[in-house]
Amino acid sequence: MRTIPAPHRRGLLAAAGVAAVVVVAVVAAAGDVYAALGNPVPGPLTSLGSSLLRLVADAAGVVCVGGLVFAAFLSPPGEAGRLSPDGYAATRTAAGAAGVSALAAAVLVPFDAADASGRPVSEALHLAKLAVLVDAMEEPKAWLCVLAVAAVVAIGVWRTLTWRTTVLWLGLALVGLLPRAIAGHVSIGAWHDLATNALVWHVIAAALWTGALVALLVHRGSGAAGEVALRRYRRVATWCLVVLAASGIVDGLALARPAGLVTGYGLLLGVKVVITMVLAALIAVTRRRSSGGTAALVAEVMVLAGAMGVSAGLAHLVPPAFVDDPATVGETVLGYDLPDPPAFARLFLDWRPDLLLGVVAVLAVAGYAAGARRLRNRGDDWPRGRFWAWTCGWATVLIATSSGLGTYSSGTFSLHMVIHMTLAMLAPVLLVLGGPVTLALRALPVAGKGPDGPREWLVALLHSRFTRLVAHPLVASVVFVGSYYALYFSGLFGEAMRYHWAHQLMNLHFLVSGYVFFWLVIGVDRPPRSMPHLARLGMMFAVMPFHAFFGVILMNKQAVIAETFYRYLSLPWMPDLLSDQRLGGGIAWATGEIPMIVVVVALLVQWGRHDDREAARLDRRFDQGEDDDFAAYNAMLANLAARRQ
Incomplete structure (x- = not known):
């Protein structure tokens, strides 16, 4: 297995630290977000733990998708439909990341149930209480779905050697990212139909972009194969940037509404807008550098990690639309x-x-x-x-x-x-x-x-x-x-x-x-x-x-x-x-x-x-002195003669 270059390794570790710091800062600055929903404060272990675990589960799912994208589409395949050595190494990373995502999702079931109900996680660890909470809430059910899909992907990808199978596991891994997203804030209240649809595009684009970049930094080879991977990644990043910007606008307006843009929730949305602009500039830089632009790629993954931390922090906050614009039955x-x-x-x-x-x-x-x-x-x-x-x-x-x-x-x-x-x-x-x-x-x-x-x-x-x-x-x-x-x-x-x-x-x-x-x-x-x-x-x-x-x-x-x-x-x-x-x-x-x-x-x-058409074809062959039945008869006679000899 290839050793990760030191600048890349330091960049990835720094990116993980940036995402964690952003989540901790958002949760600490948000204070009591439970009063708006009529719930007691469950304690820092539950609130901060659920947010950090959510970040781990999401990040692991993204890394899994990125490894499979790299193996299937960025790295040129080997012979006879087999994966290349770089692609095979990327699937090993994807399998490990899927396992981490499954483990984090399993732990998140009691943590998310406790956080959503305003109870300490110690209460949710009792099986009887946990079963009641899971039955009454959608997000713990979503994490159970993530757990099941991630476990299947981890086992399946570990045995994968061919390109076709890798693509099928990639499709399932992308599906595994959606339950938690569509069961969150976007599924509630007015305009949730538009918000849910937009978030599907948002999650897929973010996973493809961030995951492909991580896989590129870890598994990109040298020479022609490395240049092909970089060139294809740039195309993926450009399209994902467009999708993220458009879908983010829809989700932001649906959850915050114009009046909520001046709140703390709106401030974080503004941070995501700034991050999108920075990413656009970084993409422009990497496109002009034919040598690869290692520094720009490392900076890009750190900015994307910050965006992931902001998204995890937003999941902890209560959208202003829930408080300022109560939904009707139809909504x-x-x-x-x-x-x-x-x-x-x-x-x-x-x-x-x-x-x-x-x-x-x-x-x-x-x-x-x-x-x-x-x-x-x-x-x-x-x-x-x-x-x-x-x-x-x-x-x-x-x-x-x-x-x-x-x-x-x-x-x-x-x-x-x-x-x-x-x-x-x-x-x-x-x-x-x-x-x-x-x-x-x-x-x-x-x-x-x-x-x-x-x-x-x-x-x-x-x-x-x-x-x-x-x-x-x-x-x-x-x-x-x-x-x-x-x-x-x-x-x-x-x-x-x-x-x-x-x-x-x-x-x-x-x-x-x-x-x-x-x-x-x-x-x-x-x-x-x-x-x-x-x-x-x-x-x-x-x-x-x-x-x-x-x-x-x-x-x-x-x-x-x-x-x-x-x-x-x-x-x-x-x-x-x-x-x-x-x-x-x-x-x-x-x-x-x-x-x-x-x-x-x-x-x-x-x-x-x-x-x-078939009759016309036979007529042409007959006019040319050819006859399928006659040719078949001659072939049979020739075959019999060859057997006798």
Whole structure:
């Protein structure tokens, strides 16, 4: 294992010290933050201990992500998909950091439960009391999720040797950073829907940037490989800076509001703004230094450590919005109120942006347009129909999630079913007709003799076992239709509607499961397993009855699904929940069957065109004196003759 250069080692230790000092200073200066919530002071051990442990858990999770990013994308891989020596060393660091994160999360369960309830941690260490506190609070549950994910990642990464497996563990490690973030302050009160979405981007960008920088300082080699790692890191840092700045503004305004910017909470937000400006200057310095800019990189990691300490300190404070602007019932549940019925103008003109799927939609269209333009600039053609299919698909997603339809779908079951069918049936059909993978493979440059790039990464992921499993026809069909019954008829839907993150996860599941299913049926991109058109048609006919039965069951169901949630929300213009649910069942039946019929027609058209092309190919071969059957017969005779000899 490579020895860490002395300047890098001293810089990392100094960065850890800076983060710890910032946390201690914020907690000490904040004083009694528990009175605003009506809780007693639990004591310095609990308040300071929980903040420092939170810093340790977050920092360890970030280092784990950074090690996996370095191994998968910054360090050029070895032969046959194996990790390079530098990448392998980075995975060892990632595994150790995941173990530290799991241990810190385990200790944080009683500490966070005690801190949130205003009790000394000694009381929370009793199992009976701890079970009660964990059951009543969301953050201790979030730390249990972090513990589980970090433990799995630590064990899995320790056995990882290949690039594909490293990428899968990286995805899981990023997911493991989110439970604690989305269960914190951003999940409470007015505008928590926007704040939660923005924080997801914020956490991912901060982890990628900080973790990649730490891994670069620890594992970066010399020569060409080191230059490649540095160059790729600079690109990552630039994009992460943009995401951090934009998402930080949204979260700051949601939690502090303009009036709270003059408080101590607002002062810390101002410190983060200054830190962002300093980081922008440091990135500019490192970009101009082709030799690596060691001093600038060390300074950068220290500034990022200060930002992490400020974030941990902010988690200890009470946001001004909680005190100055108490939330209504609608704002507590949804993040906003729905005082008026869903008139036509409100559904299509009253927009509330979805900062997750909405941003993804805009970026996906922009990236697709850039790829199509690259093909045209080099003289290649790309069908305009595919471009418009892709654009209309993401426009459908944007309208479904960010317009008034998406806003009201959280309060009414019928409009929720409209969004469900749109994301699961309509948008995926348009997206798979766009052929994004085919476009990417044609537009992205080939690495050649140089280190693997985005095109090679995409090819490797398409041929991975995970992709082959997800894209298996049986798995895709069961997930696509079976999730309807599992979600709505098991009580899971009522639980999921209580949390904004769960609602977002539902939307994402609808879109992804629909995309995978229709990718296999009518997609332009070639799936991992080639299927004849007859098998594709069989998939459609196998799924259609189950989808129709689902709508019929909803229309005839006598009990209200998620009744507790809708009763608690208590919208004045929605008195009859059962009638609205039956309307939703009718929408599920009608809007589901019509796209299915359209897909069947499109599949038959594709089948006919494929047969026409195959017939034309055979005619050309026959005209040239070639015949596949005759050639196969001759090959068989030659094989028999060779065996006799």
